[in-house]
Amino acid sequence: MRAPFRFGIDLGGTKTEIIALEGADERLRERLPTPQGDYQATLETIACLVRDAEQQLGGTGSVGVGIPGTRSPDHGRIKNANSTCLIGEDLQGDLENLLQRPVRLANDADCFTLSEASDGAAAGASNVFGVILGTGVGGGIVINGQLLSGPNAVAGEWGHNPLPWRTAADGPPRRCYCGLDDCIETFLSGPGWAARSNLGVNATHLAEAASRDEPSASQAMQRYCEQLARSLASVINLLDPQVIVLGGGLSNMPQLYQQVPPLLVRHVFSDRVNTRLVQARHGDSSGVRGAAWLWPEHTQG
Incomplete structure (x- = not known):
């Protein structure tokens, strides 16, 4: 019988995608539309993708799912999800019942970071901070190949810290959807x-x-890079990562990699900054690949 695959699911707002990894090699990729506002249909969509993949490949596999939210460590149900039909649901338990196997869940920014730390732009680094710059601002932390998690399941949520070293040049205050003013997300998303x-x-x-x-x-870009540098400097002062990987739509702007690194040293508590700032290797595929990487190879079988 074939060795099991690792299936990664990216549960997005408009599409749900599956990838099958054998080692680090992609063997299959499929996607279906995400049912809108229908939790039961969402479960069935994920189960359908897994069953079809196993039929095509002739083998079973582990299942990891990247979600637009977080599984609460207090009650096991989903919180902080912009796909609101997931909130309050036991997504992990329901999928385990449907698929008759253990399932691992992680926030989509965590999956992105795990992917890039495993076989992406930060492969081989022991301390990685992954950044999503898109419709929102998210992040994840990987230490020695493992996602960092804590009692509140919010590790890496730097987008909801206030912009550091704020000045009048940053403009008037703006209320974030979380209810606080001047979160990093209100500047960098x-x-x-x-x-x-x-x-x-x-x-x-x-x-x-x-x-x-x-x-x-150009002035707006310069201001963005300066604000990004300040925000990342505060992360470097706390975590001292070897690599910071940028993903999301705004990570495609080449100015970030040219302008931000020289600006970091002003705010990092060091005489020089050795942290590398790099663009994601796997691009939009990092989320779904990272979901598969929630099951390392040595845990299968």
């Missing part, structure tokens, strides 16, 4: 950056204008 730039365009158009050296957009 795509919608946050666009709103604070006051140019009437979204983040994609803002980045394109900056790449053409349009003055107002």
Whole structure:
């Protein structure tokens, strides 16, 4: 009988994707639309993807799922999910009953970080901080190949810390959806950056204008890089990671890798900064690959 595969599921807002890894090699990838607002249909979609993958590959596998939220360590149910039909549900238990095997869950930013630390841009590093810069700002921490988790299941949630070393040049306060003012997410997410730039365009158009050296957009880019440098410096002062990996739509802006590293030293408590700032190797695939990596190879069989 074939050695078992590792199945990773990326449960997104619009699509649910499965990947099958054999070692570090991709053997299969499929996706289905995510049912909107229907928890039972979401469970069936995940189960259908796993069963179809096993039929195509002729072997069974472990299952890891990346979710847009967190499994509470207090009651085991989902919290902080922007797919609201998941909130309060025992997603892990329900999937284990459907699939008749253990299932591991992790936040999608954690899966991203685990992927890049396992066989991505930070492979071989013992201390990795993964960053999502997109519609929101998320993060994950991997130490010696293991996701860092704590009693509140919020490790890496740097986007809901306040912007450090704030000045008047950062603009007026803005309320975050979490109820607090001036969270990092209100500056560094795509919608946050666009709103604070006051140019009437979204983040994609803002980045394109900056790449053409349009003055107002270039100024917005410089301010973004300076705010990102301050925010990452506070992480470096706390975790001292070997590598910081950037993912999400805004991570594709080349200015980040040119402008941010020289700005870090002003705020990092060191005479030089040896932390590497890199772009994700697996891009949009990091989340689903990381879900598969929730089961290391040596735990299978």
